[in-house]
Amino acid sequence: MNFELQNHRILVTGATSGIGLDIARTLAELGADLVLFGRNRDKLAELEQELGAHTLAIDITDETAVSMAFTDMPALNGLVNCAGISILDSVLDVKAKDLERIMTTNVTASAVVAREAARHMLAHGRQGSIVNVSSQAAMAALPDHLGYCASKAAMDAMTRVLCLELGPKGIRVNSVNPTVTLTPMAERAWSDPAKRDPMLAAIPLGRFATPREVALPVAFLLSQAASMVSGACLPVDGGFTSH
Structure with missing residues (x-):
């Protein structure tokens, strides 16, 4: 069994930058027909040309807009929930508005997109797969990451519930939980040795x-x-x- 994805139509959220952009390019290499959600209209236009993707500029925290986006969408075989944000603060400085924003984007919006994608697959008689891009922050405490850790732990819990309810309908649901991933933004954020070296020391590889x-x-x-x-x-x- 190979990993090729010919004849698979896959929706990727957060596709215009960071991990989501690399996921989109990798899936295209493997033959997938892509539907890409993002906020950067110029980048979406570039990806239409580069990958032959169908694209939509959308705020996934807008439940009505998300529901409408699926109205005329061709039948899906998969979803990658990659859109997310992080706002860092110590527990003594964390703000309720920031916690709400993180949870709204990373959890609520991802759940709504998963709901709509599952409904869409079932309405078209498709089985498929949903992958949530979570984080090692779901599994381990990280300083200044209260909201982010909480949101990614919630995403992993969401993965398990989606698995339980959608499995009998032929839809698999999993998460991936990456460590620091060297997107251009992360390379800048982790360039300070005082921050970088202790984290590297905690990674066995x-x-x-x-x-x-x-x-x-x-x-x-x-x-x-x-x-x-x-x-x-x-x-x-x-x-x-x-460890």
Whole structure:
């Protein structure tokens, strides 16, 4: 069984930057027909040309807009919930409005997109796969990450419930839980040795992930090579959560 995704139509949220962009490019290489959600209209236009993707500029926290986006969408085989945000503060400085914003984007919006994607698959008689892009922050406490840790732990719980309810309908649901992933933004954020070196020391493999190293496990979970994998939260963290 190979990992190719020909004749698979897959929706990717958060596709215009970071991990989501690499996921979109990797899935396209494997033959997937892509539907991409994002906020950056110019980047979406570029991806239409580069990947032959169908794109939509959308705020996924707008439930009505998300529901309408599925009205005329061709039948899906998969979803990658990758859109997310992080706002960092110590527990003594955390703000309620920031916590609400993180949970709204990372949990509520992802749940709504998953709901609509599942409804869409079932309405078109499709079985398929949903992959939620979570984080090692769901599995381990990180300083200044109260809201982010809470939101990703909630995403993993959501994965398990979706697995339980959608499995009998032929839809598999899993999460991937990456460590620090060296997108251009992360490379800048982790450039200070005082911040970088302690985190690297906690990763048994001794390095951070590349976006490609996250995208390939996502592709595996979307493919029929993972046909008996559902409800898993897969660390892609170089061993960070092993201790």
